[in-house]
Amino acid sequence: MSRSGLCQVCERAEATASCDRCGALVCGDHYDRERGVCADCLAGLG
Ligand SMILES: [Zn+2]
Ligand SMILES: [Zn+2]
Numbered sequence: 001m002s003r004s005g006l007c008q009v010c011e012r013a014e015a016t017a018s019c020d021r022c023g024a025l026v027c028g029d030h031y032d033r034e035r036g037v038c039a040d041c042l043a044g045l046g
Pocket of ligand 2: 019020021022023024037038039040041042
């Protein structure tokens, strides 16, 4: 039962990374490579 990865932020693009903080699968547009977190977590990091 693996639905291969759509980005959990935009749910449109293919996920290419996983957030180190919450584990969400995210696309390149919604992943911060410097911090290794998704856009949602990045917004909460300040
Ligand atoms: Zn996305
Ligand atoms: Zn996250």
